[in-house]
Amino acid sequence: MNSTAPAADWSAAVHEVLGTLGVAQVAYVPDAGHRRLIERCCDDTKMKALPLTTEEEGIAVLGGAWLGGEKGVLLMQSSGVGNCINMLSLTRACRFPLLMLVTMRGQWGEFNPWQVPMGQNCAAMLEMAGVLVHEVDKASDMAETVYAAGRIAFDGPAAAAVLISQRLIGIKTFGR
Template identity: 55%
Template sequence: MDDHWSVAAHRHFKAAGVRQVAYVPDGGLTRLIERCREDNAIETVMCATEEEGVGLAAGAWLGGQKAAVLMQSSGVGNTVNAIASLVTSAQFPFFAIVTMRGQWGEGNPWQVPMGQAVAPVLEAIGVKVFHADTAEDVGAMVEAGLRMAYSSDQAVAVLVSQRVIGSKVWVADNKEGAQ
C-alpha cells in the first residue's frame, strides 16, 4: 500500500469534488500529478506558467467546477498579480498546493530567496497559508484548505515543506549535475 502524502491529497480532492487540476511539472508533485492524471473524473491541465493555473481555477469556478493548482515555490512569484487582482478582488475561491524549496537542506542558492518569501508574499495578497511540515500533516491541511476555500470563497495555499519532499543536491562545480 502506498502511504505517500499524495494518496491523502488525491482522496481529499475527490471528496471535495475537485474536477480540474492545473499544474506546472515539479518533481515534488510528480506522484500527485500522476494520480490526478490517472483519475478519469479529474481533468488535468499542464500549464506553461503558474499564473495560467490561476486563470484556469477562476474559469473552472465560473463554469461550476472546483479546481486545484499545483506548483513549486519558485513559481509563486509568477502568480502574484493574477491572485491579487483576479482571485482576491473578485473573491473567487482558490486552492493551491505549493511544494517548497529554499528551506530544510536546500543546496541550490537560487532557490533560497523565493522559498523564504513565499508565505509572506501570499499572506500579503490575502491568501490563507497552511504549513504542512510533515507528510502526516498534508492530508489534514489539504482537507481543511479545500473546505475553507470552497465554503468561504477564500484563497488558500498549502505549503508542503521541503522536509516532506526532500532536498536536492546542488553541485556548483559541475553545472551538468546541478538540479
Template identity: 50%
Template sequence: MSVEVPTTWPDTLFDTLKQVGIEQVGHVPDAGHARLIDRCDRDPAIAVTGLTSEEEGVGLAAGAWLGGQRAALLMQSSGLGNCVNAISSLAEAGQFPLLMIITMRGEWGEFNPWQVPLGRAARDVLLAIDCRVLNVHRPDEVGDTALAAARLAFDSSQRVAMLLTQRLIGTKAFR
C-alpha cells in the same frame, strides 16, 4: 493473502482532493508533485491541464468555479512569483476561491541558491496578497490540512495556499 501497500502523502493528498470534489488540476511540471500529478492524470474524473506559467492556473481555477467545478493549482514555490498579480487581481478582486498546493524549495537543506530567495519569502508574499497559508511538515498532517484548506477556499471564497515544506517532500542533492 493480500499485501497492503503503504499510502504515501501524495496518495493521501489525492484522496482528499477527490473527497472535496476537485475536478480540474492545473500544474507546471514539478518533481515534488510528480506522483500527485500522475494520480490525477490517470483519473478520468479529473481534467489535468499542463500550464506554461503558474499564472495561467489562476485563470483556470476561476473559470472552473464559474463553470460549477472546483480546481486545484499545483506549483513550486519558485513559481509563486509568476502569479502574484493574477492572485491579487483576478482571484481576490473577483472573490473566486483558489486552492494552491505549493511544494516548497529554498528552506530545509536546499542545495540550490537560486531557490532560496522565494522559498524564504513565499509565506510573507502570500500573506501580503491576503491568502490564507497552511504549512505541512509531516505526512500525517497532509489529509487534515488539505481538507481544511479546501473547505476554507471553497466554502468561504478564500485564496488558500497549502505549503508542502521540504521537510515533508525531502531535499534534492546536486550530483
C-alpha cells in the same frame, strides 16, 4: 549522503481528499515533489489534469472553472508563487475560491541558492496577496491540512495555500 530519508508518500491520501472536495480541474506546473500526485490526478477520469506553461495561467484557469461551476486545485513549487502575484488580484477582486498546493524549495538544506529567495519569502508574499497560508511539515498532517484548506477555500470562497515543507520532499542535491 545524497538525500534525506526517502520522502513519505502522501500522494494517495491527498488525491483522495481532492476527490472528496469535488476537485475537477487540476492545473499544474510539474515539480518533483508533486510528481506522484500529478500522476494520480492524470489517471483519474473524474479529473482534468492541465499542465501550464506558467503558474499564473492556473490562477486564471481556475477562476474560469469556478465561473463554469467546477472546483479546481493548482499545484506548483515555491518558485512559481512569484509568477502568480498580479493574477491573484483576479482571485481577490472577484472572491474566487482558490486552493493551491505548493511544494517548498529554498528552505530546508537547499542545494540551489537561486531557489532561496522565493522559498524564504513565499508565505509572506502569499499573505500579502490575500491568500490564507497553511504550512505542513509532517507527512501525517498532509491530507487533513489539504482538506481543511479546501473547505475554507470552497466554503468561503477564499484563497488558501498549503505550503509543503521541503522536509517532506527530500533535499535535492544533484548527486553531489
